[in-house]
Amino acid sequence: MNKTVLILISFIFSFQSLNLQAQDAGTILAKMDKVMFFAKDKQADVELKIENLKKGKVTEKRAEIYEKGTKKIFRYVYPKSDSGITSLTVSDNETYIYLPLFNMVKKITTSSSLGNMNKSDFSLADKPAISYSESYTPELVKTTENSYILKLTPKNLKNPYGFIKISVDKKYYYPHEIEYYGKDGKPIKKATYHFVKLNGHWVADKITMFNENKGSRTTITLKNIKINKGLPDSMFTKEGLKKKKTR
Amino acid sequence: MEKLASFTVKYKWHIVIAVTVITLFFGYNLKNLKVDSNIIDSLPQDDPTVKLFKEVGKEFGGNQLGMIILQSDNVCSKQSLESINKIIDTLSNIKGINGITGLTNMVVLNADGDVFNVGKLIESFPDNEREADSLKNIVVKNKMVSGNIISKDGTVTAIIFAFNENDDINKVAGQVMKKIEELHIPEKYYFAGTPFLTKYVDLVIKQDLIKLIPLAFIVISLVLFLSFRSFKGVVLPILTAGLAILWAMGSFGLMGLKLSMVSNNVPIIILAVGSAYAIHVLNRIFQCDEKDPDKVVKKALKHMFVPVTLSALTTVSGFLSFIFGSYLVMIRDFGILAALGTFFAMILALTLVPALMDIFPEKPRNPDKNIKTKFQKYILTPLNKLVVKHSGRVIAVWGLLFLTSIAGIFMLKRSVSVSGYFKKNHPANIADRLMADKLGGSKPVFVIFKGxxxxxxxxxxxxxxxxxxxxxxxxxxxxxxxxxxxxxxxxxxxxxxxxxxxxxxxxxxxxxxxxxxxxxxxxxxxxxxxxxxxxxxxxxxxxxxxxxxxxxxxxKHKNKDFSIEITGMPFVNAKLDKSLLKSQTGSLIIATIMVFILVSLMFKSIGKGVLSTIPIIVTVAILYGIMGWTGIPLDVVTVLVASVAIGIGIDYSIHFISHYDGEIKKHKNIKQAVANTMHISGNAILINFLSVSMGFLVLAFSEFVPIVYFGILIALSMLGSSMGALTLLPSIILLKNKNAKDE
Known part of the structure; x- marks a missing residue:
């Protein structure tokens, strides 16, 4: 469901700069986690572009997003047919959807065994719930002029990836690139990031996920990013979903 | 003719060397030969049914479905579910496959009040038999899968997937079969769907050709030996046919054409048609009373050039008739390949065979022995007596046979079910029956809405x-x-x-x-x-x-805002079936007319043209009559039998009439001319009929039902056309000239 998109938007929000020098893989990863999970709440306007490169088909959507703690709201504004549809993700397998024409909120629970069923190239497994350090065992495989290349091996065997490789900025500790590999060691997809500085924090404003095997690419662009604006808890409830305007 | 005969004798070694060089050239070019079993590629791309079918393939992720059927006591047991998972994982890693659906990866939506649960149909695998039974009872009640993905009794399940339109479907199907076999899963499993059927057809035909063609060669050799009692009498017809097959295949590859499930039969056809020319030339050489090898060869060639050339050209025209107005590319290519092979066989019979017979001359035979072969003694002489005494009755019997056959034609059945082409215990047949009986069939049908x-x-x-x-x-x-x-x-x-x-x-x-x-x-x-x-x-x-x-x-449900159309593999098959019949009927008519014109021109007589076509028309009618009466269906292979029957049947008539012409000029006595023709030409006709039809009967041991029928029907058609030439033709000649005064 669209909560994947929501999670990934929050994933981008999570990056901020920390101008510290790393000494080993664990330290580097811990510093990257601090960049990613710095904000108390976030909001932005999002443009989502899903491209089927084989068929040359492009799908575009626009939405407002809100995030506080582990909860996220995704309110669609475009296309017109989706306008007003809102999702609230409480956890990885619990999402509420509000359909304005039916004036109904439905709880959607997704089986954890389901894996990636989305049309977009992002999946829930791309980003850990709390921090990379808790979910992965890091190994520094290479140091380049500007980056540390970390190989992260999942601690939980249920993780669909065999390992991931992250290129972490040496100066600001945000990721430039994340490569995802299968259990057989074959590359699956690659995410690239663009970061901007906002109120002294580095925040990703564009993330592109390219899946060569599927021949598809998904690009998320964030505008009007706002951080730590004190979003109320009441917003992140079933009742809050029915409100037509959040801001 | 005399010049050609002299040329062959003079340049015999040059001919042998040239044949060797050409054989090496075409043999080398066999590497260019490719097989294409995809029937869709062979259909005309502007046909509306095909166009729509391809459109569905392009727009909806493939129009050709593949199914792997798993059979066990309970397909919801842990073991079976793990096997299903392994199959799905394996399929996911094969390029050219998409939309894989099976019991273990099916996503279902369950609504309960305000809660939707999106999850897998089977969330966890059972640990014991009781849990497995309970899971089975739940799954078989699910309307989405019951009778579709899983049988109602829970003993059969299918993993269904689509083949990508742009990939080589035959190759991908082969990969799927290989990879799944490598899994060594304990359950019984079968492959269903058109791509796998095509693959099976491919495999079975290849296996058959490897197994049966050598056997056919052996049987034909044996019959030739018993007939000619000569080493050369065996080797030369076989060599001629073998070289003609190789030349045809080599040149076919050079032309960039591909073998198909239809043209795969051509080697057998060339073996039949091609060896016949050498048999007739050799028969003449063996029957020649000259002692000087040069003279023997020249004399035989002089006599045989016209009938062999005419036989070959008429057969070639029969095959070329497939090129004109043929709906399927594979039928056109069949015509080209068979025509090439026939043409090469003729060239070799008129050059290589006499050249070799001149280089390695046959010891002159004892004239007494020459006069009475066993065929002549026990078959041809009695046949001659029969036609001389009872020509009217012979014609009446043929007429009765013809009429009975016409009645049988109305009972002719057609078969487009490719799975039915396999014997009952073949996996393809079992798979199709399981899909039909337990899982709602295997042939996809699409209703397309545009709006x-x-x-x-x-x-x-x-x-x-x-x-x-x-x-x-x-x-x-x-x-x-x-x-x-x-x-x-x-x-x-x-x-x-x-x-x-x-x-x-x-x-x-x-x-x-x-x-x-x-x-x-x-x-x-x-x-x-x-x-x-x-x-x-x-x-x-x-x-x-x-x-x-x-x-x-x-x-009744037309709407200005949207359109509705229907297509699918059964429709394509039906189209294919109708087109096969149509083009076959067309090419039969064209072939008969072309043969009639050619024979009339060569003999400079419309009467002889009519006369020589009578036995083949009767034979084709008898052939279809037998199929109608016995229930042998017309399918993609048996539909071609009639053209082969024409190709071979007309040869017997030509040889008979050609020889008769020579005899009547010599003797001016019709009965004597008929007797001599029966004696010499009849001998070759019988040898040809026996050797080749025995060779074709070997095909009755094929694993592929149409090939079994093909072999039997060709043998029957040869019996019909040879007997037609040896009884019907002389009877008509005799009856027509009943009142003519024999000198």
């Missing part, structure tokens, strides 16, 4: 069409985007209907649009959608009835 796929009117019509389809005896399962919308509406509102407003449909759509499986039902631009159904007529030829049944409904 706004979120239009409530269109979706309601789609749902109604689906329900109408399910009422027909040929459709057990069907699904469409209308089902998805209706199910989602039920989950949200509790109403089991399509919403009346487009906006509401759009909001429901939001809930499932990211599920990739909807790409099998609707295009991303939402302008086209399909009802995906499985057709099951249990081989009873129901497609015409079903097409009419559906078209009646479509005509």
């Amino acid at each position: 706004d796929m979120q239009d409530p009117e269109l979706l309601k019509t789609m749902k109604a069409a689906e329900e109408y389809m399910l009422k027909s005896p040929y459709i057990n399962t069907a699904q469409s985007i209308a089902d998805v919308v209706e199910n989602m509406n039920k989950a949200v509102t509790g109403n089991d209907t399509i919403p009346d407003s487009k906006e509401m449909i759009q909001q429901l759509w939001f809930l499932f649009e990211q599920n990739e499986s909807i790409n099998r039902l609707v295009t991303p631009d939402l302008k086209k959608g399909i009802i995906l159904a499985k057709f099951n007529d249990n081989g009873n030829y129901g497609i015409d009835k079903f097409e009419k049944y559906m078209n009646d409904w479509f005509s």
